[in-house]
Amino acid sequence: EAGVAQSPRYKIIEKRQSVAFWCNPISGHATLYWYQQILGQGPKLLIQFQNNGVVDDSQLPKDRFSAERLKGVDSTLKIQPAKLEDSAVYLCASSFNAPGQGVYEQFFGPGTRLTVL
Amino acid sequence: GDSVTQMEGPVTLSEEAFLTINCTYTATGYPSLFWYVQYPGEGLQLLLKATKADDKGSNKGFEATYRKETTSFHLEKGSVQVSDSAVYFCALSSGGYQKVTFGTGTKLQVIP
16 A cells, blocks of 8 residues: 655755645545644644545644645645745645544655755 | 643663653543654654543553543553664544644654
């Protein structure tokens, strides 16, 4: 079974530039998550999709971050414009779970390490 | 909102020592609890989980018991190995869509 794929693995940009990250979840997983992990901290949920609908984006800085999951499969996360404090690893995860169907494991991708100069 | 507090690291132990990493949580309702592990150079992966009070999760010699009365989910292992060196994250999920909240992580270093 293929895992969660992310690209690129590394990205270096200057502040005020824009950047996009791509995620391909495990086939059949309805739920997709984007997390931001700043060095020395735990992952922080940015946005959670159930199929192609957003179920939680309460911690997404909507003035600069956007995400979409077209057709309920792949997803992209965009930052425009980037700030220095956006330097972090951006993790994508997916899980099988649907509401009321129990608790399923999240499978994480390798992450994209973003450096904003 | 929900939160997870874990002991700060790094934790340095000799091989075969006993390990405890403390984790406490705050949540509404009845969350599910998890320990995730991140080995050097690898992605996060689930180590164990417990979905209701008094459940014990176990895997690879690690154990954690869901204690509702103390809102805790401490990770233990009787005899650590060098290969257990990693960062360990305590987490909870709650709500109909199982939103996950992570702790800050505890780095474990096991020396021979």
